[in-house]
Every structure is written in C-alpha cells, then in structure tokens.
Amino acid sequence: MKTDGGIIIDMSSSSIYTMLMFVGSSAAVTLARRYAQLSRRSSTSSIVNSDIPSSLLESYTLCSEEVENLRTQYMSNSCSISYKNSGGLHFTYGYKSRLVDANGVEYLDTRNNVAHCGHGHPEITKAITYQMQQLQTNTRYLHQNVSLLAKKLSDLLPESLDVVFFVNSGSEANDLALRLARVYKQSKQNDNHKGKEHIITLDHAYHGHTLATLDVSPYKHRQGNEMVCPQHVSTVPCPDVYRGVHAINRELDSSGTRQQEIEAGKQYAKFVEEECKKITSQGISVSAFIMEGGMSVAGVILPPRSYLRRCIDAVQDAGGLYIADEVQTGFGRLGKCMWAFQYSNEDDDSEEIVPDIVTGK
Numbered sequence: 001m002k003t004d005g006g007i008i009i010d011m012s013s014s015s016i017y018t019m020l021m022f023v024g025s026s027a028a029v030t031l032a033r034r035y036a037q038l039s040r041r042s043s044t045s046s047i048v049n050s051d052i053p054s055s056l057l058e059s060y061t062l063c064s065e066e067v068e069n070l071r072t073q074y075m076s077n078s079c080s081i082s083y084k085n086s087g088g089l090h091f092t093y094g095y096k097s098r099l100v101d102a103n104g105v106e107y108l109d110t111r112n113n114v115a116h117c118g119h120g121h122p123e124i125t126k127a128i129t130y131q132m133q134q135l136q137t138n139t140r141y142l143h144q145n146v147s148l149l150a151k152k153l154s155d156l157l158p159e160s161l162d163v164v165f166f167v168n169s170g171s172e173a174n175d176l177a178l179r180l181a182r183v184y185k186q187s188k189q190n191d192n193h194k195g196k197e198h199i200i201t202l203d204h205a206y207h208g209h210t211l212a213t214l215d216v217s218p219y220k221h222r223q224g225n226e227m228v229c230p231q232h233v234s235t236v237p238c239p240d241v242y243r244g245v246h247a248i249n250r251e252l253d254s255s256g257t258r259q260q261e262i263e264a265g266k267q268y269a270k271f272v273e274e275e276c277k278k279i280t281s282q283g284i285s286v287s288a289f290i291m292e293g294g295m296s297v298a299g300v301i302l303p304p305r306s307y308l309r310r311c312i313d314a315v316q317d318a319g320g321l322y323i324a325d326e327v328q329t330g331f332g333r334l335g336k337c338m339w340a341f342q343y344s345n346e347d348d349d350s351e352e353i354v355p356d357i358v359t360g361k
C-alpha cells in the first residue's frame, strides 16, 4: 500500500445525477405541464410519452398526497422530509440549475445536497445511458474507463496524491480514509500502542452516516439521540470568524480585518495544537485530523488564513494524517479552486497545502 497520499471518490451515479430518480413521480396533470415547460425551455428536452419506460409509468398516476402517504407507510421517519414545516417539496424534474415541483413551481437549486453538474446535462445523460447499455460490473475487472478515470482524478490533485479508491458514497469514502489512517499508524507504531487510535475533528462537522464516520461527526452528537462522541475522538471548536470564540471585528478596514483574521487563524489552530500535545503526552500518537477545507453542514464556514497550515503541521508532527473531506466542497464548488483545501493556499507564502488523503463525490 502506498501511504504518501490517496484519493477516495464516491462513484455512485446519484452523485452526478441525483434527481434522475425523481423524474417519474408526479400526477398526470403535472406531466402535461412538464412537457409544456420542457418544450418551451430546451430544444434538447423533447420527451414524449413513449420515452417513459413502462416500469415507471405507474408513478405518473400518483399525486403528491399519495406519494407522501406511501412514504409514511413504507419508509422510516428517521429519514425526515426537508422543509416539512412548509409542507415538504415534491420535485418532479430538474433541468440545468433548476428544480420544478409537482405544481410547476420552479426553484433555483442552491442546496440539493451534492449534485454538481446540474440536472439533465445532455452529455452526462448520454454517457450514463450508453454505459448502462454496454456493461455494469465491478472494479476488480480491467476496464479502460475506470483506469482512465483514476488517472484523470489524480491529474486534478497535487502530484503526490496518485492512488485512487472508488467507493459508493461520501460516508464510505471517509470511513475508508479513517481506516487507512489507522492502518498507517499501526504500521508505524510499536506493539504497545497498536490498538490505540485518536482522531481530531471539528465541532459541528458532518462526515457521514457509517459508525466510524458518525464518531467524527459532532453535528450528529448534538442531536440528543444515541450518538455520542467516543473517547478516541477529540472535538475542537470550528474556526468560525463570524460567530465563534475568535470572531473578528468586520468594521475595521481591510488590512485591519486581514490582521485579525491571521490572528484568529493562530488562535483557532491552537485548539488543535494543544489537543495534539495532550494526546501525545499520554503516549498515543494522533491517527488523523479530518476536516473540510470549507465546512458545509456546519454552516458554510471558511477557515481563517493560516489555520489549516498550522493544524496540518501539528497533526503530522504528532504522527497523524490530514484527511480532507471534499464530499461537498470538491470539484470546484467553492468557485476559486478545484478543492477547498486549496482555498487556504492563497493566504501566505508558506508551502502548498497537500492533504494525506482526499475524499470526494
């Protein structure tokens, strides 16, 4: 196993095209409206009744109320409905950056989880359909596309990140990253400490729904159910410069704000540095520090300048790996850079930030 850097990418088709699953769930009246809208908006969307696979036709007979009743009867309510307080949303299709509900109301899609290529992209639709018609198999066989994709992903990252794993969800990607960090640490340690691992995470973070990723997701620990922060995980304050313990005064001029931001970065990084000292003073080395380059579920929090560099230095000195969770923020979603961890490169002349493991979707 190469340990100098890895990339774990969620390859479930839902990541590219989540809304595909919803296209078939609306009442007949909506269908008519939908055709009218599609033909008005896009010359590529010439769907006619015969395009709908017969296995999906039944769903067009259901109205929103029936859809909800079926859901209530057969799906667990622990998978709650978003915006339920205003009746919930029943989307029937999406195109480009828009989502359209069963009443024909159109929404700009700013928060539909991690779909990042828009809806109904003709080339993506064509590629998925074509590949489904050719072959569906697993990554243990040779196939030109999986080899090519691994190379293309690696080319998007700093040079040392050149080993790719393909998995099925962001949770699995982070789970595997934590496992790799544990194996790496064990390979470096003497027998006395082999069983012990210690991970540092940020308050409010969410990294997934498997047991291992829930352990490092304080967002879930705060919800008052069975999930608690285990002993081998340390939670440190998230580097929020607007509301946190080191919030900065925005009324200063830009150079004053920048100075304050640098100071806030130092102060927030101290939490990680001190945690590393505490852990290593007990004879345990740190296995991993997991963080998004810009925190998403926690409330869109971009770390102050110099913060990430300091945290990485402290964690690596304590024997740990930096896992950059790019599940929400990767592939250019922050606008300025391909990966959110690169956002922190801008700030000073120090070395380029290179995580040990990157997870993405």
Ligand SMILES: Cc1ncc(COP(=O)(O)O)c(C=O)c1O
Pocket: 010, 169, 170, 171, 172, 174, 206, 207, 208, 209, 292, 296, 297, 325, 327, 328, 361
């Ligand atoms: C930052 C982050 N990491 C991991 C995950 C888990 O990804 P998935 O839902 O694909 O398991 C999410 C999901 O929202 C996320 O926001």
